[in-house]
Amino acid sequence: MAAAAAPAGPATSTFGLEPNGAQHDRADPPEIEDRQTHSEDATPHDLVDPATLTTRSSVLQALAELSTYSASLEDELVSLFEESLPVIDEAKRNVASVAPQVELVKEEAYVLDRRLQESASVAKRISERVRLLDEERKRIALATEWAVKVAELKDALLSLAAAVERRDWDQATTHCIKAMSIDPAITSSKFAAAVIPTAELPEAPDATLLALRQAMLSAFTESFRRATESKDQAEASRFFKLFPQVGWKQEGLDVYSSFAKTMVRERGRAIGESLGSGKAQSPTYFALLLTGLFEHLATLIDMHQPVVDRHYGQGNFGHGVMPGLQDECDRLGLRVLDAWHEDRGIKRKLDEVNSHRFVGGAAAAAAAKSPPPAFRPAFGVPGRTASPAGGRTASSSIDDPSGPDGREIDRILNELAAIGSRWGLYRRFLQDRLQVPDGNHHDGRQRSLAEERKAQASEPLKDFRRPSVSSPRLSLDGAPTGAGQADRDSFEAVEMRDIAAESQLGKQVDEALATVYTTMETWYLRNSLEKAFRIDQPDLQARPYTSSILDDAFYVLRTVLGRVLSTASLRTVSAMFRTVRSVVEEDFIEAIVRKMENTWRSVSGSMAVDGPRKEAATREMRTVFVTYLNVLDISAQYMDRVLGDVGNEQSLARIYGGDELEQTLAIVHSLGSLVNRLKSGLRTEIDQLFTQITRPRLRAILTEAYRDTSYVLDDEGYADAEDRDLVRRRFIKGWEHVFHAFKGIFTESNHNTYVNMALDALLKPWEGMVMGMRFSELGALRFDKDIRGISTFLASQTSLPVREKFTRLQQISYVINLDATEDEGDVYQNAVSSGISWRLSAAEVKSIQALRL
Incomplete structure (x- = not known):
């Protein structure tokens, strides 16, 4: 039954769509539409569902209806087929009428195809021939260029050999530049090797060029050395400029570096004679020797760096000449440092300093339990022993205990700080002067010898043996000057090494500051404070009360901080400022507090009983406490003033630069914590005095009033x-x-x-x-x-x-x-x-x- 109903779908689609699936563009005839409507009305939906058939009669009736419906569909299909026959015939006639035209198009296409194949074959032959001609033309042009270049190379080599034989170095340089400008691929080619060699120059052209250049190098080197030895500036300048033009830049720098080192060695002979004379009585003798050495090097750099960088490229003085100069500087400087160690007896004094024991720890605790010594007469007398006002420091006390001599240690520290200061200034000079600025670009063009000589005619080399009388001698204190516009015209810029960081002398100076200076400076500060307390005298005539410890301690502290900052070593400054903070807290602030506590313990028994002893004890306690409370109060003010003096940014900017200056200022300001420590100790001790002396008497004021x-x-x-x-x-x-x-x-x-x-x-x-x-x-x-x-x-x-x-x-x-x-x-x-x-x-x-x- 389902199979019988199936044809309804195809029948509808057959007359509703064209064979290619597109909708037919003409309307269905009315009779077809009526039949379609009738067929849709008689759809199988009106038939009985087979699942509902339960009796034989109902099945027979359903079969009869289905047969009727099938017959109606067959009639409808036959009718539709008959009606479509005219349409099909019309379509066949239309197709038959188009067939001649299609045949004509096919014939025309065939003719065009034959003609185009002939033209394409001709075009292909012509294109291949053109490509062959282009390739031949390129090969001819390349062969011509090679022939011309080989001819130029041969001519340049012959002319170069002749000029070298005549020792006409200007012409030789011109021909060498011309030969070197030719592509190395041509110079080293088999063609050149077969064409260029002659009886006079039988070797391959690249070997011939190298041999002639080496002959020129040898001649330039010898001529430059003779010119410098005879102090012929013009001749020395002439050959110095020729090295880079013939491809011997590094060799020229080496020759110049060797020459520059001889100038430093001349200074070294003077230093050696000074060291051998045994005249080292000046307290800064060795620092002055190093200062002279650094200034001599600074003068050389100032005179010769612009010239070298001009002819060899910016940064090439620092890259090719300065390392040799610094090696000589290190050699001479280390010799001075070794002589300083030996002459000053550094190892022996360092051992004495390390073995010295200060009053502290158990000794200080035991001293705190014993009664304090009676006060000495009032201080402030002009020329008092060990008073800075009297022209002597606290380290010059007449009652020095056994141990290192503070005056000798002070002189050693001053000299070592001066050495560090001069090295730091020289290091900054090198960093500023040898730094290659960014933004310098090489235009890739080498100037001819004539152009070079014309450009440099007014710039001969300076006197190689002594500073020019027309140029002021450069001091390390002077600001470094740049090479000016000449540097910006350099051939090339090179990466600069940090000469100062690699210097062996700099490493030895830093080592001396880290081991000798910090150890001795710590000892000097502690020893000076200890002596200042030993000779401490109150000034009971002054208003307010004060003590000699105040001026003595801060004189020493100001001296030490200023000397530490003058070393120009950030590592030394950082380490010493931490040490100074610790020493001031332990050996100054806590020592004053111990003096007051010692006084209180010694008089507390006498203050328990009324009478003359109580009055005397009260008076003694009041005098000691007031004096040292004033010392703590004024010390806080002095500390602020000292930090302001030594931490002056303008002064420090002459020693430190860039990030080092910021870090140094931060280190100096960190010492301000001592001000709070002084105020804290002051508050604690003033409360002690008030509690013991004044508080018990206040109630009586109210009671009496x-x-x-x-x-x-x-x-x-x-x-x-x-x-x-x-x-x-x-x-x-x-x-x-x-x-x-x-x-x-x-x-x-x-x-x-x-x-x-x-x-x-x-x-x-x-x-x-x-x-x-x-x-x-x-x-x-x-x-x-x-x-x-x-x-x-x-x-x-x-x-x-x-x-x-x-x-x-x-x-x-x-x-x-x-x-x-x-x-x-x-x-x-x-x-x-x-x-x-x-x-x-x-x-x-x-x-x-x-x-x-």
């Missing part, structure tokens, strides 16, 4: 209190009794700190005392006047804002003095609303209000 005082006053009592003014007078008397011994002997900062501590200690018990009193209206008024009078007096004793510290007492007075009408309501909130910033709490205000009668 308010003795037999009542603020419950009537008119007569108020008038009497106004006349007598007992509270203010008693307070001032008690204050001056406690503080008269400190008047003028403290520094201003320490005095303010001490008064501030006293006020902090007074005000709390003062407030507690007031909270235990009762006040009448007139008594409250009298209390307010007493508070104001005392605060005015205390404000005159210090530059601190004393009135702020009396804010709570003044607010207590304010609450007590409120009128009865003002007592109504919430006083605390009313005052807040009116803009008062309370230091009292609301509960305290209520308690104070209860004090009014």
Whole structure:
């Protein structure tokens, strides 16, 4: 049944589409549309579903309907076929009418194909012939060029050989440049080897050219040496310029380097004679020798670098000549350093310094437990022994213990620092002078000999043996000058080596700074501080009190820091500044603290019992503490001043440059932590003095001031209190009794700190005392006047804002003095609303209000 229904689909598509699948462009006839509609109405969808057939009769009926539907489809197909026959016939006729035209096109295409094949064959033959002609033309041109170049090469070689034989070096150079400009492939070719050799020049052309160039090299070298020995500047300049033009640039640089080294050796002979004379009495003798050597090299570089870089290319002086000069410098400089080690006895002094033991550790702890020595007479006498004001340093004390001589160590350090300084300045000179600027490009054109000589006619070489009288002698302190426009016209730029970093002399100087200098400088600083404490004298006539340790210690510290920075060695500066920080903390700040603690331990027993011994002990403790508290306070100021002096950026810029300057400034500023350390120690010890001497006496000031005082006053009592003014007078008397011994002997900062501590200690018990009193209206008024009078007096004793510290007492007075009408309501909130910033709490205000009668 399903198979019978299948033809419906194809029948519909057959008349709805063209054979190629495209939609037919003409409309179906109406009768066809009607039949299609009828057939669609009789689709199998109207037939019975076989799955629903359950009886024989229903099956027979369904078969009958299916037979009827099949018959209708067959009739419809026959009808459609008959109707399509006219259309098919029309299509056949149309196709038959086009056939002659297709045959005509085929014949024309055949004719064109035959004609085009003949033309293509001719064109192919012509193209191949043209390509052959082009190749022949190129080969002829190349052969012609080779023939011309070989002829030029032969002519150049013959002319070169003749010029060399005549020793006409200018012509020889011209012909050599011409021969060298020819392509090496031609020079070394078999064709050239077969054509060029003659009876006079039987070798291959490249071998002949090399032999002639080597002869020229030998002749140039010999002529240059003779010219320099005879000091013929023009002749030396002439041959010096010829080396690079004939391809012997490196050899020319080697010859010039050898010559330059002879000039350094002449200086070396003078140095050797100086070292052999045994005249090394000057404390900076060896530093001066090295300075002379560095300045001599700087002069040579200044005179000859522009000329060498001009003719050989920018950077070639540093690349080809400077290494030889630096080798000679290293050889002579190391000889000076070795003589310095031996003459100054560095190894022996270094052993003495390393074996020296300072008073510290257990020794310092034991000394701290023993009573301190009595103070010596006042310091400040002109020409005092070991005083810098008297023209001698702390290291020149007459009571030197056994150990290294501080004066000898000081001289060694000065000389070694000078050596480091001069090497650092020379190193910066090399780095600045030999640095090849970026952006210099070679245009690839070699100038002819005539052009070169014309360009250089006005620039002969300088006097090779001595500085020109027309050129000032370059000092290492002078700013390095560039080679100017001449450098920018150089043939080529080369990569520059770091000559200073590779220098053996520089490495030895750095090693001496790292081992000898840092060790001896550390010893010198510690030894000087130890001696400064040993000869320490207080100046009790000065106001404020001070001590000789202050000037001696910071004189030494300023000397050491300045000398460290003068070494021009960032590594040395970094290591020494860390050491200085440690030494100042341990050997200066902690030593002062130990002196005060030692004093306290020695007098604490005497201060426990009233009497003359207590007064003497108190006076001794006060004198020692005030003196060294002032020393700590002024030391913080001196430290800031010293760091500002030695860390001056303009001064350091003459020693360090670039990143080194920034790092050095950071290292110097890091020493500012000592200022905070000094202030911390000062605060701790001033609190110790206040706790032991002043705090116990403050309560008596209040007790005496308010003795037999009542603020419950009537008119007569108020008038009497106004006349007598007992509270203010008693307070001032008690204050001056406690503080008269400190008047003028403290520094201003320490005095303010001490008064501030006293006020902090007074005000709390003062407030507690007031909270235990009762006040009448007139008594409250009298209390307010007493508070104001005392605060005015205390404000005159210090530059601190004393009135702020009396804010709570003044607010207590304010609450007590409120009128009865003002007592109504919430006083605390009313005052807040009116803009008062309370230091009292609301509960305290209520308690104070209860004090009014």
